[in-house]
Amino acid sequence: MYIIIPHAIDYAEVQSSIPEDETPEWSAEATYAKDVSARVGYNIYTSLADSNKGNDPTKTFSGLSAKWKKSGVSNRGAIFDEFVHTQSVAPENTPLEVSVPWSRATGFAVLNISGAASMSVSIKNADAEVVGQKTYDLLDGVDNWYDYFTYRFSFLRDVVDMDLGGFMSGTLTVTLTGNRPAMGCLVVGDLEEPGATLYGCTAELINYSSIETNTFGVTEIVERVSAKRYDCELYLHPRRADAVFALFDDLRARPCVWIGDNRPTDQGGHAYLTAFGLYRKAALSAEGPNQCKYNMEITGLI
Numbered sequence: 001m002y003i004i005i006p007h008a009i010d011y012a013e014v015q016s017s018i019p020e021d022e023t024p025e026w027s028a029e030a031t032y033a034k035d036v037s038a039r040v041g042y043n044i045y046t047s048l049a050d051s052n053k054g055n056d057p058t059k060t061f062s063g064l065s066a067k068w069k070k071s072g073v074s075n076r077g078a079i080f081d082e083f084v085h086t087q088s089v090a091p092e093n094t095p096l097e098v099s100v101p102w103s104r105a106t107g108f109a110v111l112n113i114s115g116a117a118s119m120s121v122s123i124k125n126a127d128a129e130v131v132g133q134k135t136y137d138l139l140d141g142v143d144n145w146y147d148y149f150t151y152r153f154s155f156l157r158d159v160v161d162m163d164l165g166g167f168m169s170g171t172l173t174v175t176l177t178g179n180r181p182a183m184g185c186l187v188v189g190d191l192e193e194p195g196a197t198l199y200g201c202t203a204e205l206i207n208y209s210s211i212e213t214n215t216f217g218v219t220e221i222v223e224r225v226s227a228k229r230y231d232c233e234l235y236l237h238p239r240r241a242d243a244v245f246a247l248f249d250d251l252r253a254r255p256c257v258w259i260g261d262n263r264p265t266d267q268g269g270h271a272y273l274t275a276f277g278l279y280r281k282a283a284l285s286a287e288g289p290n291q292c293k294y295n296m297e298i299t300g301l302i
Helices: 145-150 238-250
Strands: 002-006 037-040 043-047 068-073 096-103 107-111 118-125 130-137 159-161 169-177 185-192 202-207 210-213 219-222 226-236 256-259 274-288 291-300
Touching: 002 107, 096 185, 107 256, 107 274, 185 256, 226 238, 226 274, 238 274, 238 291
Parallel strands: none
Antiparallel strands: 002 185, 002 256, 037 043, 043 068, 096 169, 107 159, 107 185, 118 130, 118 169, 202 226, 210 219, 226 291, 256 274, 274 291
């Protein structure tokens, strides 16, 4: 198992091929009427009152005296909100390119990819020199020509890389190419290896869709999002037990990328064991003088 502990990304430093939404940026000097929207970073807020002036939306969007409500995120900034299912979507037949700071990071993950057949990644140092680059073929599940011509194409939705950039500072650029590429989440951060995942993992999707059948037998289906969840066992040596125990305590309320496979996706690792979320259980068992096991339950965010 690996964990990518995210670095905070300053949205002001993000560069993207997607233009910013037409929603104007909030100004302390402007006066907003009720139902007028303004943008702060990638978040969009809607005014709840007339003559709304000088009320910072980030500080006045909740409570009985709220002046604003959070009404969504910009298309450009959806990659960086708290959800995985929201996506930044490029115009049709236009590559999606995003650049973010790479501050001595050791791993990255691109999650909830759609509409893309390939992905290229490059890292430049502070002198704008390319120090690492890689291209990923996102086509998945096609093993021969019969599959290619007869089966519905499937593409990787999640890509994790743990050996591209090295310990340096610079800029990471991710480019998706396809008919209408979209990206749900980009995480750059510090890589941890708490232990080795053993065989016997179980994975499932938590389906938040509503399926109700009335007394006349009519079924109403309301499609909603889903989230990943998986259980696994980790092996680690007892000398690592205290350090990993403390690491899990530090991460008890911090969403991270949990990579259940011992291999990254570009080396054959299974994406269904990759989830951006939290652990629900981390139970340590001392199996013997040279072996400890963790029973893990990982739940992804929507």
